[in-house]
Amino acid sequence: MTIRTRFAPSPTGQMHVGNLRTALYAWLLAKSQGGAFILRIEDTDQARKVEGAVDFIYNILADTGLTHDEGPDKGGEYGPYTQSERLPIYKEMSEKLIELGGAYRCFCTPERLDSVREVQKEAGEQQKYDGHCLHLSPEEIQKNLDANLPFVVRQKMPLDGATTFDDEVFGEITIEHSTLDDLILMKTDGFPTYNFANVVDDHLMKITHVVRGSEYLISTPKYNLLYQAFGWTPPKYVHVSAVMRDAKKKLSKRDGDANYRDFIEKGYLKEALLNYIALLGWNAGDDREKFTLSDLVEAFSIAGISKSPAIFDEQKLRWLNGEYIRELSAEAFQKIAEPWIRTVVKSKTADVAYLCTLLQKRTEILSEIPEKVDFIEEIPEYSVELYTHKKMKTNPENGLQSLKILQPALEAFEPWDHAEMYPMIVKLAEVNDINKKKLLWSLRVALSGKALTPGGGTDLAAIFGKSESMRRLNSAIDKLEKEE
RNA sequence: GACCCAUUCGUCUAGUGGUUAGGAUUCCGGCCUUUCACGCCGGCGACAGGGGUUCAAGUCCCCUAUGGGUCGCCA
Numbered sequence: 001m002t003i004r005t006r007f008a009p010s011p012t013g014q015m016h017v018g019n020l021r022t023a024l025y026a027w028l029l030a031k032s033q034g035g036a037f038i039l040r041i042e043d044t045d046q047a048r049k050v051e052g053a054v055d056f057i058y059n060i061l062a063d064t065g066l067t068h069d070e071g072p073d074k075g076g077e078y079g080p081y082t083q084s085e086r087l088p089i090y091k092e093m094s095e096k097l098i099e100l101g102g103a104y105r106c107f108c109t110p111e112r113l114d115s116v117r118e119v120q121k122e123a124g125e126q127q128k129y130d131g132h133c134l135h136l137s138p139e140e141i142q143k144n145l146d147a148n149l150p151f152v153v154r155q156k157m158p159l160d161g162a163t164t165f166d167d168e169v170f171g172e173i174t175i176e177h178s179t180l181d182d183l184i185l186m187k188t189d190g191f192p193t194y195n196f197a198n199v200v201d202d203h204l205m206k207i208t209h210v211v212r213g214s215e216y217l218i219s220t221p222k223y224n225l226l227y228q229a230f231g232w233t234p235p236k237y238v239h240v241s242a243v244m245r246d247a248k249k250k251l252s253k254r255d256g257d258a259n260y261r262d263f264i265e266k267g268y269l270k271e272a273l274l275n276y277i278a279l280l281g282w283n284a285g286d287d288r289e290k291f292t293l294s295d296l297v298e299a300f301s302i303a304g305i306s307k308s309p310a311i312f313d314e315q316k317l318r319w320l321n322g323e324y325i326r327e328l329s330a331e332a333f334q335k336i337a338e339p340w341i342r343t344v345v346k347s348k349t350a351d352v353a354y355l356c357t358l359l360q361k362r363t364e365i366l367s368e369i370p371e372k373v374d375f376i377e378e379i380p381e382y383s384v385e386l387y388t389h390k391k392m393k394t395n396p397e398n399g400l401q402s403l404k405i406l407q408p409a410l411e412a413f414e415p416w417d418h419a420e421m422y423p424m425i426v427k428l429a430e431v432n433d434i435n436k437k438k439l440l441w442s443l444r445v446a447l448s449g450k451a452l453t454p455g456g457g458t459d460l461a462a463i464f465g466k467s468e469s470m471r472r473l474n475s476a477i478d479k480l481e482k483e484e
Numbered sequence: 485g486a487c488c489c490a491u492u493c494g495u496c497u498a499g500u501g502g503u504u505a506g507g508a509u510u511c512c513g514g515c516c517u518u519u520c521a522c523g524c525c526g527g528c529g530a531c532a533g534g535g536g537u538u539c540a541a542g543u544c545c546c547c548u549a550u551g552g553g554u555c556g557c558c559a
Contacts (some may be wrong), residue, residue: 001511010559045558048526070494110557117556127555152557179487179555187557194559218488218554241490242552250552276496279508283497287507292550306497313495326522361522372520420516434497440518448519474544 003035004208007068008198010042011053014259015060017312018213018243018250023276025240026065026211028278028300037069038205041082042198044191053378054082057229060260064103064274065293070205078205084196090192090459093200093230094153096186102229103185105142106133128181129154153186155195155226163221166301168209168238171199175221195219199226202235211238238302243280244311258312265367267340274320280310290323322364326395333360338367345376348394351463354418358463376463377446382449384483400480402442405432410461416469418462424456446476 003316005026009019030037039061043049058073078462080086097103102371106129113129122128136144144151145433148319154270157180190477192200202210217239242250245258273290283306284291284299291299303456325333334356339353339358355373363369374380387399392404411426414422429436443457444482461469 008559012559027537042559096499113557121485125487150551150557173488175488181555184557189557193557201517213553213559215553216559220491239489244552277498281496285498287498288510303546309497313509316496322522358521362520392519416522425518437518439506444519450519452520454520456520460519 002206003030004038004206005035005211005466006028006040006205006207007043008037008040009057010045010048011050011057012048013050014261017058017258017260017277021212021243021280022211022240023280025067028296029209029211029238029302031297032300036069039068039081039101040195040201041072043082043084044194044197046191060221076271076344083201087190090186090197091190092440097229097320098153101156101224103155104152105141107151108132142350149215150188152184152188155185155222157182157225163224165220165224165237165303166173166217167217168236169305170217170239170307172392173217175218176271180222195222198275199223200434201292203232207235209236209238210380211240214239214241214398225386240305241281241307242309244309268317268321269324276317276320280312281306325363327359330357336366340366344370344374347377347404349468350376351465355463358459362454372454375450379449384480386445386451387442389441392435392441394438394441396483397478398438399442400444400477402434403446403473403480406439406443407477411470413420416466421458447472
């Protein structure tokens with residue numbers, strides 16, 4: 001029997017990274033064993049529906065490479081794959097379940113339910129349905145139905161005993177039936193709840209392994225009771241623990257930047273992001289940390305999933321992203337870096353390709369590029385104290401001296417060849433009996449107006465070209481002379 | 485509050501009765517160097533606490549603590 005897993009998001013907007021990780025694990029489980037990955041849209045809550053959210057899900061799955069074999073857009077043998085299009089199925093199934101004795105109609109109003117809960121809360125009791133409609137006679141039920149009273153369908157829980165199931169990650173879990181509430185399966189609006197739809201659909205769609213967040217761990221026995229009532233075989237369960245923002249808070253949509261798209265917009269590469277979230281709560285059993293998607297397919301196994309919640313560490317993501325950036329070819333890096341460079345550098349003459357070779361080893365996330373290159377467009381206001389560097393024993397006075405040595409040499413330097421410039425300056429330092437580092441430090445400050453730059457003085461000269469370099473050099477000399 | 489689950493360096497983790505408790509990241513040193521970064525080398529840093537079981541416990545059991553989850557006509 002081939003493995004079938006599913007990703008079943010509700011179309012409520014952004015793709016949270018915890019959600020993405022669940023999708024990744026489900027996809028990996030299927031693909032690592034030659035199985036199928038199914039996308040199902042769980043839109044049973046009409047109030048929470050968000051326009052465009054389904055397309056957004058398609059885009060992310062396509063973008064990350066977690067492609068599905070069956071889904072609303074691709075079809076498949078077990079469709080429709082959108083729950084709002086399966087309403088007749090749930091209706092039929094719920095009626096069947098009532099016949100089977102696994103469920104009953106409940107005509108209680110939300111107001112009555114609230115007050116029951118209120119009373120239970122005051123008394124310090126467990127809050128659960130009080131069974132009011134459980135023993136309605138067939139006549140009473142018919143009367144209510146004839147009166148068109150709205151009703152929900154509730155699952156009838158056994159009163160005693162316990163259900164045990166064996167989770168693939170957490171092991172054996174046992175829940176006493178006495179703690180179970182009679183779940184609502186069908187709402188008054190004719191839509192199923194998750195509690196019902198997931199069971200019906202997972203069964204009908206022949207899902208073999210249910211991968212989902214650990215918040216469902218405790219409800220799983222309720223679902224198994226449903227399977228049992230129908231006479232179906234439950235799937236295997238793979239519950240994965242939460243992704244946390246910090247030790248106390250779960251990563252949540254409300255925290256703002258936990259979304260896939262936000263990370264991409266901040267300049268993270270999708271490969272790095274995916275790699276990182278794979279590692280949050282899973283490991284290959286060895287020391288490897290860098291995985292392509294196909295590496296993951298090869299290495300993935302349920303045994304590597306850990307039980308405890310993992311805190312999302314953006315610092316480590318940054319590092320991983322840097323690793324991915326450094327592995328890019330020069331062309332590939334320039335392609336993704338140039339748009340970021342162009343947000344601040346408008347110059348047509350600056351050598352962007354060369355700039356990129358300098359930037360590549362100095363970039364962890366793309367969004368830090370603009371601040372690194374802003375001096376290229378326009379030299380910032382800077383203090384001549386930048387010429388002071390203790391270790392190199394430089395200061396504005398000898399800085400000026402250095403620039404005056406460099407000025408005629410560079411003026412005469414033809415062609416403006418970067419590879420030749422550095423040895424030329426080294427030689428120039430020797431001739432003038434001055435430390436080459438003094439010359440280079442001053443040159444860098446003169447060209448950039450900054451203490452930290454990608455690359456050194458000759459690198460900057462290469463980026464700017466001769467005319468702009470000489471312009472900056474001369475104006476630096478002017479500036480220093482004025483200060484004297 | 486009740487129930488379920490978890491707990492190894494700050495963080496992600498390896499570890500399935502006998503290890504100097506390993507790796508990665510962060511941080512700190514050093515080397516390299518045209519500033520910074522990259523790279524390389526090194527360092528700091530953990531078995532939540534208490535009881536058992538055992539010749540031997542991070543590994544098994546119990547209790548406590550802490551944290552998370554669930555208790556919706558949300559999923």
